[in-house]
Amino acid sequence: MGPPRMSWRPGCACALLLGVGLLSAAQAQSPLRGSLTEELPSAALPYQVKPVDGAPVSPGIRRVLERFLTWTLICDESKGRKVCNIVQSIAAPDGNLVFSWSIAATASGEPVFVVRAPVTGIPARSVTLNFGGAATVIRLTACDASLCVGFLPVDPMMMRQIRDKGTVKIHYWKTDGSPRVDISSSLDGLALAIKSLRRKSTPS
DSSP states (O other): OOOOEEESTOOOSOOOOOOOTOGGGOOOOOOOOOOOOOOOOOOOOOEEEOOOOSSOTTTTTTTEEEETTTEEEEEEEETTTTEEEEEEEEEETTTTTEEEEEEEEOTTTOEEEEEOOTTTTTOOOOEEEEETEEEEEEOOOEEEOOOOOOOOOOOOOHHHHTTTTEEEEEOOBTTTTEEEEEEEOOOOHHHHHHHHHHHHOOOO
16 A cells, blocks of 8 residues: 655655555544553663664665654655655664654645554554643554554644654553553654755755
């Protein structure tokens, strides 16, 4: 199934492509907003940002990577068409993915975060993100054997956090009764990555 894309300018060949294997906007359900009040022990592990190089490319495709602190801008170009991906992935000490997110767009062009986490073992299948004290619960409605995916609309408060290089607190449970997984994600670098993408999308 095709990943969601965001066009920065009408008719521009440069788009924002959100990761191989992500569900399309038509397959996503509306996110669930609210808060979780139950507290369980946390799984305090040294999670780290995982370098992202993108999926292998076919011959004839030119790939350019740009690192913006913990965010990676990946652009693939072939026959004058450019497709780009801004993503941040966080891994456990064993290298397994614990959280990944990118920016996409709905069919109407509204920006959203695409969130991926391994919450297949809990019926709620949700992740809580705390932006500057404002907690949002996201229901991850599309799952395979190891990961679930959901969308979170990018509102003005989140845009301020991006501009201010804020830190997002993330938590979820993998299974009922398991220690809570707690992660911190920095938005520092994302605004520069988006700015760079917009420059690439501007016709020379």
